[in-house]
Amino acid sequence: MASIEGNEQQEDSNEENEVEVKVIRMSDVSVHSEADSCWMVVNDNVYDITQFLREHPGGEDVLLEHGGRDATEPFKEVAHSEDASTTLQRFFIGILHEDDRINKTKKPKTY
Numbered sequence: 001m002a003s004i005e006g007n008e009q010q011e012d013s014n015e016e017n018e019v020e021v022k023v024i025r026m027s028d029v030s031v032h033s034e035a036d037s038c039w040m041v042v043n044d045n046v047y048d049i050t051q052f053l054r055e056h057p058g059g060e061d062v063l064l065e066h067g068g069r070d071a072t073e074p075f076k077e078v079a080h081s082e083d084a085s086t087t088l089q090r091f092f093i094g095i096l097h098e099d100d101r102i103n104k105t106k107k108p109k110t111y
């Protein structure tokens with residue numbers, strides 16, 4: 001009766017993963033596009049930046065513009081410092097599913 005139908009899809013791409021890294025579909029990223037839950041893809045890594053919106057030195061609006069989307073290009077265009085890349089790590093939640101990658105990063109960082 002109380003069966004819980006998880007939304008998680010089974011991933012068969014576990015190959016030789018030593019650490020358990022969550023593989024996330026773009027369709028899941030795209031529903032997190034608002035200030036109450038904001039995810040973003042940079043270099044095929046997925047980040048939950050909800051807590052960072054108000055902290056971002058470049059403002060909340062630019063982040064929300066790219067919320068739920070792939071922001072690799074805009075992130076690079078700003079020529080963010082190394083500090084910005086380090087900041088990203090704090091919000092890492094998983095890697096983008098291979099079929100959804102547009103940047104074709106060979107090995108997304110898993111920190």
Ligand code: HEM
Binds near residue numbers: 040047052063078084
């Ligand atoms: C979650 C991903 C992001 C992180 C962690 C991040 C982090 C930072 C940090 C730490 C700075 C301060 C300067 C520096 O250290 O480079 C900064 C500045 C800035 N960011 Fe981001 N950023 C992110 C995404 C974006 C995106 C997608 C855009 C828009 C296209 C953007 C636009 C800017 C701008 C315009 C500044 C300059 C602000 C100024 O100097 O007045 N950022 N960001």
